[in-house]
Amino acid sequence: MIESPARHEHQHEPSTRAAGGWAIVAFAGLVGVVLAATSQAANATVTMPSEPMPSVSPRLSAATQAQLMSDVLPASPPITLTDQVTDGADVLSDAERQDVDSALDRLADESDLRMFVVYIESFDGTEPVDWANASANQSGLGPDDLLLAVATVDHEFGLSADTNVPLTTAQLRSIDNSVASAVEDERWAPAATDAADAVRRAGTAAADPLLVAGIAVAGALVLAALGYVLWRFVLPRLLPRLTRLTDRSTAAGGPAPDELADLPVPELDQRASGSLVRIDDALKTCEQELGFARAELGADATRDFELILARAAADVRQAFAIRQELDVAAQAEDTQADGAPGADHHEADEYRPVLGDAERRARLTRVIALCESAADTLDARTRAFDDLRRLQQRTPELLADVVAREPEVTDRVAATRATLERLAGRYPADTLAMVSGNPEQAELLLVNAKAAVSAGRSALEGGQKAVAVAHARGAQNALGQAVMLLDAVDATAAHLDRAAGRLDKAIASLTQDVVAAxxxxxxxxxTLARTAAQASLKHVEVTREGGDPLAGLQRIAAAEAALDAALAGTRDFTEVAARASALLRDTLGRVDEQLRQTADFVATRRGAVGSPARTRLAEARRLTDAARSLQPIDPAAALGEAQRASKLVQEAARLAREDADAVMIAAEAKHDANGSDENGPITGGMMLGGILLDPKVVRSRRHAATARIGGGFGGGGFGGGRPATLRKLGTVRAWWPTPVK
Structure with a gap:
């Protein structure tokens, strides 16, 4: 039987009414949310000017700024802030200055806002807020920073606040009133303290409970209405389409692979190596920046950042361990492939990859993920670290410190050359290969540091504070690397002298073991071990004069370890353990020196050193740590780990020297081909040291990230090694009511 149209319509009427009811509820909820949000936005909106206020970007030169601001600031130019209180009118006593500082510190401690205060005698006819806005922009203040400018002779003031400051119009007017009464009565210190306290109360004030409750109820109604609409109307139509899409995806072989899954294994391998180099560079830069901060502020202030750095370093160590496993597997495959064509092998057994493509891909992906995790850990604290060091406020101080320390470091270069000449007369060139070029590299870094100081001061004069910070970082890092290079020569000299003194004792010990054997x-x-030990003694005696004492000690230690192992059956357990412990201490001391020397070389040539050298160095550190953990319980096993670490650190040193030499040879070839040195001294200075400066790319205050050293900008910083994002410097300031005279 066919239903009548009336019956059909009547049958669905209850559902239609229900849907209509829900639609009304949803509409009411939306209206409530819109009204609440509109009310909140109205309260939070800072009144904007009828005409746009001028914005002075720190990128502009001083001359350009003066031209742009001539109609606004005819007589009183803005200033660049260097402290939170600037008393240019000399109206504050020491006690009053301390009260103002305390109020500003309370504000910074109890909220996300900061305030700067400037006292001058007169604005010279300039609108107070215009003067404050221009000074705030020129100083590079951010959205959470306010600037109170007070003219003591004019009895005027201007309060500069960013358009995005988290304060409502009513709160801003309340702050304005608290300042106006104090300025009118010539109470200069209370003008600042009252303003800071008012901002602190406004910044920490709770929201209106009724408004919060209204928003919550309206939001719940909207969510309920949307849920009903999705369940009643959207899902019945969407599910069939999703089913069809799922079927198509399954037929096509599953979901689309991600970016890394699309890469061929060789390209994925290159990306993993690049990630390791970038994050290792970032760690080295963070360590250097942390050292600067510790020297400036003390260990207590930087303890949290040391923990963050340790957490990131743990991820990087794990990534390097996986990379080492992959490299060992690749070497095994190469060896197997070279020996495969032998006549005694079946064709199917000629080559068996140690790792399949799937396993290799999984491990490489894991390496990249660990590097990203470490970068995220560091980047999360970049802003906090920059706020700790207050570089924008302290840039002139940092530049002056580099200028003051540079002559002392320059004088050390001549002394270091004399040390190297003395060492060259006693030891072969290979022994000094890791430090022989250090004086020249240090000189180039000092040249770069002076150039960076000059550029930083020019940037300050032009109002480009962020650019000045980048140059200050570069100068400080260049000077720090120069000191590291010179210290490395002194440390090598001391180690060689100690090794020469220990050689007699080592020869005597091995001679006694040969007699006992x-x-x-x-x-x-x-018999075999004794013969090898005799040969080692003969070699060391012949090469002792003018030879490498470190190589001699290592040769004797290896022979003594082999002879001890052969004689272990003829000695009691106590003697075996004692001899292993003594040999282990000597070996660990030698490995520690090798690690230090190689790590210094990589740190000061990180613009050239690639992943293989860094991977061997990281594995040598891991084995050394393992040897120390085994030292109390199993000295023999610990000795084996230490000996493997020694071999790996020597390989790391060789690979690092090859990388640095290749870069310098390529630079010299380019210089010879072009007939000009277009890079100047930076070819062997900051570029080789991994400190590249680009004045057009600087760290923003909020999202500062260290670009990869060796391809980065700004001389480094505390961050995860990601490229810095270009961000416009300076912000347009909000209009502020005219103060009461």
Whole structure:
């Protein structure tokens, strides 16, 4: 039977009414939310000017700024802030200055806002807020910073606040009134303290409970209405389409792979290596920046950042360990492939990859993920670290410090050259290869540091504070690397002198072991070890004069370890353990020096050193730590770990020197081909040291991230090694009511 149209319509009427009811509820909820949001936005909106206020970007030169601001600031130019209180009118006593500082500190401690205060005698006819806005822009203040400018002779003041400051119009007017009464009565210190306290109360004030409750109820109604609409109307139409899409995806072989899954294994391998180099550079820069901050502020102030750095370093160590496993597997595959064509092998056994593509891809992806995790850990504290050091306020101080320290470091270069000449007369060139170029590299870094200071001061004069910070960082890092290079030569000299002194003792110890081995007859292993030890003694005696004492010690230690292992069956357990412990201490001391020397080389040539050298160095550190953990319980096993660490750190040193030499040879070839040195001294200075400066790319105050050193900007900083994002410097300031005279 066919239903009548009336019956059909009547049958669905209850649902239609229900849907209509929900629609009304949803509409009411939306209206409530819109009204609440509109009310909140109206309260939070800072009144904007009828005409746009001028914005002075720190990128502009001083001359350009003067031209742009000539109609606004005819007689009183803005200033660049260097402290939170600037008493240019000399109206504050020491006690009053302390009261103002305390009020500003309370504001910074109890809220996200900061305030700066400037006292001058007169605005010279300039609108007070215009003068305050221009000074705030020129000083690079951010959205959470306010500037109170007070003219003591004019009895006027201007309060500069960013358009995005988290304060309502009513709160701003309340702050204005608290300042106006104090200025009118010539109470200069209370004008600032009352303003700071008013901002602090406004910044920490709770929202209206009724407004919050209204928004919550309206939001709940809207969510309920949307849920009903989705369940009643959207899902029945959407589910069939989703099913069809799922079927198509399954037929096509599953969901689309992500970016890394699309990459061929060789390209994924290159990306993993690049990620390791970038994050390792970032760690080294963070360590250097943390050292600067510790020297300036003390260990207590930087303890949290040390923990953050340790957390990121743990991820990087794990990534390097995976990279080492991959490199070892690749070497094994190469060895197997070279030996495969032998006649005694079946064709199917000629080559068996140690790792399949799927396993290699998974490990490489894990390396990249660990590097990203470490970068995120560091980037999360970049702003906090910059706020701790207050670089924008302290840029002139940093530049002056570099200028003051540079002559002392320059004088050390001549002394270091003399030390190297003395060492060259006693030891072969290979022994000094890691430090022989240090004086020249230090000189180039000092040249770069002076150039960076000059550029930083020019940027300050032009009002480009963020650019000046970048140059100050570069100058400080260049000077720090120069000191590291010179210290490395002194440390190497001391280590060689100690090694030469220990050589006699090592020769005597091995000679006694050889004599003891002669009494053991019929043991082929002992005979073989004794013969090798005698050969080592002969070699060391022949090469001792003018030879490498470190190589001699290592050769004797290896021979003594082999002879001890052969004689272990003829000695009691106590003697075996004691000899292993003594040999382990000597080996760990030598490995520690090798690690220090190689790490210094990589840190000061990180613009050139690639992933393989860094991977071997990280693995050597891991094995050394393992040896120390085993030292109390199993000295023999610990000795084996230490000996493997020694081999790996030597390989790391060789690879690092090859990388640095290749970069310098390529630079010289380019210089010879072009007939000009277009890079100047930076080729072997900041560029080789991984400190590149680009005045057009600077760290923003809020999202500062260290670009990869060796390809980065600004001389480094505390961050995860990601490229810095270009961000316009300076902000347009909000209009502020005319103060009461």
């Amino acid at each position: 002669r009494s053991v007859e019929g043991d082929f292993r002992v």
